[in-house]
Amino acid sequence: MSLAIRNLNKSFGGIMASSDVNLDIEENETHAIVGPNGSGKTTLIAQLSGIIVPDSGTIHFNGVDITRAPSHRHAHIGLARSFQITSVIMPMTLVENVMMAAQSVSGHSFRFWRPISLERDLRERAMQYLEDVGLKDVSGSEARAVSHGQRRQLEIAMALALNPRLLLLDEPMAGMGKRESGRIVELLAGLKGKMTMVLVEHDMDAVFALADTASVLVDGSIIATGPAAEVRANPEVQRAYLGDLHA
Amino acid sequence: MKPSAPRRVSWGVYGTLFLFLLAAPPVLVWADQPFYMDLLTRVLILSIAASSLNLILGYGGMISLGHAAFVGLGAYSVAIPSYYGIYSGYLHLGIAIAACVLFALVTGAICLRTRGVYFIMITLAFAQMLYFTFVSLEEYGADDGLLIYQRSEFSGLLNLENPGVLYYLAMGVLAGCLGLMNRLIHSRFGRVIVGIRHNEPRMQSLGYNTYRYKLACYAISGAMAGISGFLLGNFTYFISPEMMDWTRSGELIFMVVLGGTGVLLAPVAGTAVFLLLEEILSAFTVYWHLLFGGFLIAIVLFGRGGLHGLVEKLERRNHSR
Numbered sequence: 001m002s003l004a005i006r007n008l009n010k011s012f013g014g015i016m017a018s019s020d021v022n023l024d025i026e027e028n029e030t031h032a033i034v035g036p037n038g039s040g041k042t043t044l045i046a047q048l049s050g051i052i053v054p055d056s057g058t059i060h061f062n063g064v065d066i067t068r069a070p071s072h073r074h075a076h077i078g079l080a081r082s083f084q085i086t087s088v089i090m091p092m093t094l095v096e097n098v099m100m101a102a103q104s105v106s107g108h109s110f111r112f113w114r115p116i117s118l119e120r121d122l123r124e125r126a127m128q129y130l131e132d133v134g135l136k137d138v139s140g141s142e143a144r145a146v147s148h149g150q151r152r153q154l155e156i157a158m159a160l161a162l163n164p165r166l167l168l169l170d171e172p173m174a175g176m177g178k179r180e181s182g183r184i185v186e187l188l189a190g191l192k193g194k195m196t197m198v199l200v201e202h203d204m205d206a207v208f209a210l211a212d213t214a215s216v217l218v219d220g221s222i223i224a225t226g227p228a229a230e231v232r233a234n235p236e237v238q239r240a241y242l243g244d245l246h247a
Numbered sequence: 248m249k250p251s252a253p254r255r256v257s258w259g260v261y262g263t264l265f266l267f268l269l270a271a272p273p274v275l276v277w278a279d280q281p282f283y284m285d286l287l288t289r290v291l292i293l294s295i296a297a298s299s300l301n302l303i304l305g306y307g308g309m310i311s312l313g314h315a316a317f318v319g320l321g322a323y324s325v326a327i328p329s330y331y332g333i334y335s336g337y338l339h340l341g342i343a344i345a346a347c348v349l350f351a352l353v354t355g356a357i358c359l360r361t362r363g364v365y366f367i368m369i370t371l372a373f374a375q376m377l378y379f380t381f382v383s384l385e386e387y388g389a390d391d392g393l394l395i396y397q398r399s400e401f402s403g404l405l406n407l408e409n410p411g412v413l414y415y416l417a418m419g420v421l422a423g424c425l426g427l428m429n430r431l432i433h434s435r436f437g438r439v440i441v442g443i444r445h446n447e448p449r450m451q452s453l454g455y456n457t458y459r460y461k462l463a464c465y466a467i468s469g470a471m472a473g474i475s476g477f478l479l480g481n482f483t484y485f486i487s488p489e490m491m492d493w494t495r496s497g498e499l500i501f502m503v504v505l506g507g508t509g510v511l512l513a514p515v516a517g518t519a520v521f522l523l524l525e526e527i528l529s530a531f532t533v534y535w536h537l538l539f540g541g542f543l544i545a546i547v548l549f550g551r552g553g554l555h556g557l558v559e560k561l562e563r564r565n566h567s568r
Contacts, residue, residue: 007515039389049452051448051452070451070456071448071451071452072451072452072453072454072455072456072457073454074452074454075452075453076456078453080452081452083449083452085447087440087448087452088447088449089447089449090445091445092441092445094252097416099438100438100439100450100453101436101437101453104453104454104455105454109435109436109438109439109460110460110463111434111435111436112429112430112431112432112434112436112437114434114435115430115433115434116433116434116435116437116438117433119435122463158453162453174422182474187473196301246368
């Protein structure tokens with residue numbers, strides 16, 4: 001079992017963002033979480049990545065309780081995420097951004113003397129990840145100078161550079177054009193089976209092209225979970241969520 | 248215009264400043280102008296403090312309004328042992344660094360839990376606590392301060408009583424600190440510090456315990472400011488709590504902002520212009536604070552990036568012609 005969520009609850013004021021959520025995700029499985037806006041998907045991801053602490057319940061990752069672990073611990077036990085709202089280091093170049101991630105998982109950074117420019121290993125690894133996500137040509141541009149879609153790709157490269165065993169992807173295709181999102185789907189398809197992936201996404205075609213299993217979140221509760229095809233066919237799901245889109 | 252055009256560092260300006268500072272003592276001695284010699288020594292010593300502030304403020308994004316506390320601690324590390332007849336410079340310097348690192352770790356451990364305006368206020372609060380502690384120490388002169396009758400001794404290697412020696416020592420220490428900072432900001436550690444300034448939550452999610460890195464940076468900066476205080480105490484033969492007052496911290500911030508934050512050499516230029524202008528304007532009129540304040544506001548308003556930014560803009564304009 002890669003990820004085990006038990007009886008997770010989180011409320012903000014009177015709103016239940018997570019209501020008794022139970023979920024098991026197997027090693028190397030790609031699991032999609034779908035649901036309407038405001039159903040608590042991002043809150044769930046935030047709890048899984050240690051940014052929000054749940055009111056009650058537990059989260060275990062590979063048998064380790066990470067319910068209350070600070071977010072900086074997650075990267076070191078193999079749990080990486082990309083953000084729904086792009087979060088990169090804008091004044092740094094793309095390769096510097098990815099190097100920042102690679103540096104994090106190659107020992108500590110209390111090294112004061114040796115210039116980072118001499119750490120060719122870090123740079124080479126960063127360039128490899130940039131090539132994987134299709135950003136090799138713009139690796140020297142500052143993050144603030146590239147397009148929104150390219151920054152989304154950068155997010156994924158940074159997450160991959162952490163060498164994760166579980167990748168949390170919060171709407172990786174948000175705000176992307178058709179061609180760009182096609183590229184991301186292709187990239188994620190290539191990663192399938194190599195690591196566990198939890199994918200939050202609105203694009204239903206993308207979700208069901210990638211996911212092995214899926215859960216549907218409505219008002220903070222999981223109303224259906226199982227193999228992706230079954231979840232898609234579930235009449236309750238059709239009515240509650242998918243029906244809205246395919247009506 | 249390319250979006251990421253390489254920064255044109257104004258080497259000409261900094262090179263001239265360096266040569267000027269290097270050549271000044273013999274000329275000033277020959278011209279018998281001890282006043283200007285003193286002024287330039289002060290520029291060098293306070294440049295060290297301003298540069299150390301630049302490390303946390305410019306590179307790390309931690310705006311401390313309590314930096315003068317470290318300078319004062321450094322100066323008291325000379326004054327108090329001297330009061331008991333202990334003149335060893337090694338000991339003075341050792342105490343200065345140890346006291347500043349300790350003060351930085353203890354106060355930083357609390358300050359760095361906060362951010363933004365809260366960080367500013369809490370650094371100010373700790374510095375004022377130290378200020379009032381020394382004001383209350385009757386044994387060490389309370390708010391009158393302590394005279395230092397003799398400068399630190401370095402077993403006959405350096406005679407600090409000679410103004411030229413103290414001058415070049417200050418210059419050497421400044422160069423050493425800047426060299427160290429240059430290595431630091433290009434190292435793994437430095438990249439993490441810069442990354443934290445730009446996007447701390449992202450750095451955390453990348454797996455960095457940002458708190459620990461900021462605390463280490465704060466301690467390094469404090470130690471450097473302490474060394475500056477050690478030199479300042481020796482230079483003025485005097486220390487009083489006034490030297491760690493929050494207005495002194497404010498002046499240090501201005502020196503950094505005036506020069507240009509996050510640029511290695513800029514605070515040296517900022518300190519030089521700040522102190523020289525203070526001298527020149529106060530010679531003209533007793534209302535010099537008014538003119539000085541106006542100048543500082545103009546620099547902040549129109550010269551984004553301080554003097555460094557201004558020079559860079561001029562150079563770019565000349566270049567494109």
